[in-house]
Amino acid sequence: MTGSTENHQNQEGPRHKRDLTRRKVVVAGAGAAAAVGVGGTLAAGAFAGETKGKGAGAAASASSSAEACYKLTSETTEGPYYIDADKIRRDITEDKEGIPLTLSLKVIDSETCKPxxxxxxxxxxxxxxxxxxxxxxxxxxxxGAPTDAPSGTPTGTPSGTPTGAPPSGGTGGGGHEEPTDDERYLRGTWKTDRHGQVTFETIFPGWYRGRCVHIHTKVHVDGKWTDAGYEGGHTCHTGQFFFDEESVLASAEVEPYSTSTTERTTLTEDTIYDQSGTTGGLLRLKYNKKHIAKGVHASITVGVDPDETHDGTDDATQPSASASASAS
Incomplete structure (x- = not known):
């Protein structure tokens, strides 16, 4: 990994004072209210969808560009099983069996839309x-069900022993679970490139009692990459990525998923997913509809506010089991 010591602020220069105006970016396409994410993925739902002209020349340019407003990607609870930056790697599969999954993410500033x-x-x-x-x-x-997993949302924040100093904001919170073993499969941390992109190799997740199929994520900024890992900074986003029902049902026909005896919670029943599509973390998936076992490619553009701290331990982001499915 790269031992760069440049931090986020040094690379982008002093950040201007953030204002309360709508977040805008010019994107190609006639009247398009969409933004291109990883690998050409449309970040549908990650923006308000409003457009307007650019002054005297707006009429002439309307056929080739439009302005789209991004929304922040939904913040969610961290859950009980987080371990700070324990493995600096992109391939997190280890020896776990399952449908191969390539997860491509693009992280952007939700105000400027810059990577x-x-x-x-x-x-x-x-x-x-x-x-x-x-x-x-x-x-x-x-x-496949954690014995302490409630029918709603797990809470708390376990701490672990990271490679190098962990990002700040990754510990604390009541009711967290401390790690009980040294296994670290299906966990990893990697840095975004100059395009804000990062790709992980893993497997399609299974399910457990009370939750739909999901992947947890955190984004840390303003820290430093060293030979030892990632140091300092703060957590600007804590979220989860979700899979549509069609893909989950298809995965359930493939071993070892098909051997699970755990009752599954659907996407619409889940108390964490806020039903808002891409803004809520719903992934865009590509796979062979007749043979999902060959592998899945998932992608999403994540809009974050790098000046904020969202470590996922605030009780306000942790709806209870009785909370509405639309809760954030």
Whole structure:
């Protein structure tokens, strides 16, 4: 990995004072209210969809460009099974069996729509049977359900031993679970490139009691990359990525997912996903509809506010089991 010591602010210069105006970006396309994300992915739902002219020359240019307003990607709870920046790597699969999944992310400033480079992006998720590494003793083998997983939202923030100093904002919160073992499969941290992009290799997640299929994520900025890992900075986004029902049903026909005896929570029943599409973390998926076992490519553009701190430990971001499915 790169041992760069440049931090986010040094690379982009002093940040101007953020205002309260609508976030805008010019994008190609006749009257298009969309923004291109990773690999040409349309970030549909990640913006307000409003357009307007650019002055005297607006009529002439309207056929080739339009302005689209981004929204922040939804913040969610961190959950009980986070371990700070433990593995600096892009391939997090290790020896876990499952449908190959390539996850391509693009991180942008939600106000300027500029890519955020050298951010540290964490992802972590359960295996095909709903078990999290680091917490295997809290999971039920075969059934895939963590024994302490409520029917709603898990809360709290476990701490771990990172490679190098962990980003700030990754610890604290009551009711968290401390790691119970040294396994770290399906966890990893990597940095965004100059285009704000980062790609992970993993497997399609399984499910466990009370939650739909999902991947956890954090975005850290203003820290430094060193030979030891990522140091300092703060967490500007804590969120989750979600999979549509069609893909999950298809995965359930493939081993080892098909051996799970755990009752599945659907996307519309989930108490964390806010039903807002891409803004809420719904992934864009590409795969062979007749043979999902060959692999899935998932992508999304994540809009963050790099000046804010969102570590996912605020009780306001952790709806209870009885909360509405539309809760953030």
């Amino acid at each position: 955020i480079r050298n951010a540290a992006v964490d992802i972590w998720h359960c295996d095909a049977l709903g078990i999290y590494s680091g917490y295997e003793s809290l999971s039920t083998g075969g059934g």
